[in-house]
Amino acid sequence: MHLFTEPQFQAQAQHYVAVLASRGVEVQVESIEKLNARFLRLNPELALCVDEQGLWLCANGMKMQPDWQAEIPRLKRASLKSEMIARACQLAEKPRLIDATAGLGHDSLLLAALGANVTLVERHPILFTLLEDTQRQALVHPYLAPIAARIHLVFADSADYLKQCAAQPYYSDVVYLDPMFPQRDQNQQAIKKQAQVKKQMQLLHLLLPEHGEMDLGDQLLPLAQQIAKRVVVKRPRLAVFLNDQQPDTQWQGDACRFDAYFQLDYQTLG
Ligand SMILES: C[S@@+](CC[C@H](N)C(=O)[O-])C[C@H]1O[C@@H](n2cnc3c(N)ncnc32)[C@H](O)[C@@H]1O
Structure with a gap:
């Protein structure tokens, strides 16, 4: 599965890659310039992304995390x-x-x-x-x-x-x-x-x-x-x-x- 992130969140992204690997999920990090709504619309397949609010699941132009x-x-x-x-x-x-x-x-x-x-x-x-x-x-x-x-x-x-x-x-x-x-x-x-x-x-x-x-x-x-x-x-x-x-x-x-x-x-x- 792909994990999209901007360069400034690389360290956090690597943390999630390690955690997910320990749970049997292989993730490939892709560094992108701007993780915005347009990017998500243009990349509709199921993926993960990391920003200042942590880890998200994204697909079909939407992103989601359990929102307590x-x-x-x-x-x-x-x-x-x-x-x-x-x-x-x-x-x-x-x-x-x-x-x-x-x-x-x-x-x-x-x-x-x-x-x-x-x-x-x-x-x-x-x-x-x-x-x-x-x-x-x-x-x-x-x-x-x-x-x-x-x-x-x-x-x-x-x-x-x-x-x-x-x-x-x-x-x-x-x-x-x-x-x-x-x-x-x-x-x-x-x-x-x-x-x-x-x-x-x-x-x-x-x-x-x-x-x-x-x-x-x-x-x-x-x-x-x-x-x-x-x-x-x-x-x-x-x-x-x-x-x-x-x-x-x-x-x-x-x-x-x-x-x-x-x-x-x-x-x-x-
Ligand atoms: C309908 S959702 C539960 C929604 C939850 N009550 C809430 O308030 O968000 C069902 C969840 O149970 C998990 N699940 C189903 N069978 C399970 C099992 N045997 N062990 C652990 N989790 C399980 C699924 O992965 C899924 O995330």
Whole structure:
């Protein structure tokens, strides 16, 4: 994959090349005079770029990085009562939570803002590196710093990670799952409402199919149930159940729903 950068960001670019190489991604740096919108339009293939704001994914004239600062207004409005995700994950009890499908980390940011201690697991090396960069910036941001400090990033396939937890044994209060769902899902309706989110999702979808057949994450549910009192699965509103397993309870929203699965000993509703 190409990584575009201007000469003054060569040192930062080399840092990302080394980090990505350690995660199995080969990147070729191309130094260019001006990394601007015109350059990105003229070079539409999927690539990376580095500027004063760090590492970006770019394609089709757009660039994207997980944007936690843009989430601040939402975080400020959020409360344990108003957020369905908070009720589904029983955040009032300040749980230890594993988010096994990190993505851009937005759900976990909200969970951490509402008091959870989150282990955030992502298997895609480029997405993980983008997330790591975003967390680094959040840790020095006056509002985000205490929230980002409650998030611990892990680069792993969650199937392996959850198996390791079960073998230790390590128990978590909650495992949260939001696996990919085919493009035609109802999420697209919600995504269209927000141009910024739409752009991020378009680029994310370009990046993630590299794994070949889309992995819908069915195997993660039984693994999560081995180590958590409560497993919460985010689904498009009308989607089939993960792993065809009927949940113990559900929270329904306009675009998505949360399906919750309890361990038999812990059948308490949030
Ligand atoms: C729909 S996105 C999650 C979005 C996320 N909830 C957010 O708020 O940004 C799904 C993410 O889970 C990751 N993923 C899927 N299966 C995984 C696995 N077995 N281990 C680790 N990450 C996984 C994908 O690479 C993708 O980034």
